[in-house]
Amino acid sequence: MDLRQLRYFVTVARERNFTRAAEQLHIAQPPLSRNIQILDEELGVELLSRSHRPVRLTEAGRLLQEQALQILGRVEQMAEATRRVGRKQNRVLSIGFVASTLYGGLPALIRKLRARAPDLDLRLIDLLSTEQITALKEGRIDIGFGRLRHSDPGVTGTTLREERLVVALPFDDPLAAEPDPMPLADLAGRAMIVYPREPRPSYADFILAMLREAEVPPAQVEEVREIQTALGLVAAGTGLCIVPLSARQVRSDLRYRVIADPQAVSPVILSHRTGDRSPAIATVRETIAEIYAENPPWLGRGD
Known part of the structure; x- marks a missing residue:
């Protein structure tokens, strides 16, 4: 499977007609049909139902169309970014982030970076902490903001802060009425919701390990994909969820209590390739220091 075949398939899937697709691609219809057939044989599934007019996508075909559009779009972005850098129109900085940082300092950092370095083309990519390490080593991102410490020598991690957990x-939960910080022990025997479900290890494992070390066994654990789903289930009364303090703004229909135990913190870690001394990374570090000096409310220093 190559990019040319994916482009052929996406065009046929869009036009629902081999003749029109061949005209769009400026090729003859027989080689176009043959390339789609090669895709079928390589994947071992039928991608298009040719017995219908217009041509219909099978379930497998719909999945490949969706994924192919993402891949081709990413390739085009990469090509355009490369052209811009080559023409010295701007520099590109690809930033990986975990979702919870959207409720803390990341938006402020992006705003300040755009004002401070308007020639810097910022690309934001939603990646879990473990995914960021691989993405950094493969060059898909330049920096990452994650929640898990690591020991990979190819990636340098700097803990920006230890964020309180809530x-x-x-x-209407009985524990919601108390105003004071909450001991972890109060969660014993309660149903807990953790995220993300995969890949592992993840923030979910960090939370479960913290409860285990504190000898606080939950009644049951439900694993979900993302923080928004987890908090939605809390609102539905399914269980409780431990989140970083800055994530309190995700939903206003919940009560958030700071955990009293000193180990109940989650690091915010800035990662980049070891030895990378690019000016953009230095600019990011300087901007973060400037933001922290302003003591914004999401830092929670007043809690």
């Missing part, structure tokens, strides 16, 4: 509870 328990998200429904307003």
Whole structure:
């Protein structure tokens, strides 16, 4: 499978007609049909139902169309970014981030970076902490903001801060009425919701390990894909969820209590390739220091 075949397939899938697709691609219809047939044989599935007029996508074909569009779009972005850098129109900085940083300092950092370095083309990519390490080593991102410490010698990680953790509870939960910080022990025997479900290890494993080390066994654990889903289930009364303090703004229909135990913190880690001394990374570090000096509310220093 190559990019040319993917482009052929996407064109046929869009036009629903081999003749029109061949005209769009400026090739004859027989080689176009043959390339789609090669894709079928390589994947071992039928991608298009040719017995219908217009041509119909099978379930496998719809999946390949969706993924192929993402791949081709990413390739085009990469090509355009490369052209811009080659023409010295701007520099590109690809930033990986975990979702919870969107509720803390990441938006402020992006705004300041755009004002401070308007020639810097910022690309944001949603990646879990473990995915960021691989992406950095493969060159798909330049820096990452994650939540898990690592020991990979090819990636340098700097802990920017240790963020307090809070328990998200429904307003009608008995524990929601107390104003004071909450001991972890109060969560014993409660149903807990953790995220992300995969890949592992992840923030979910960090939370489960913290409860285990504190000898706080949950009644049951439900694993979900993302923080928004987890907090939605809390609102529905399914269980409780431990999130970083800055994530309190995700939903206003929940009560958030700071966890009293000193180990109940989650690091925010800036990662980049070891030995990378590019000016953009230096600019990022300087801008982060400037933001922290302003003591914005999401830092929670007043909690």
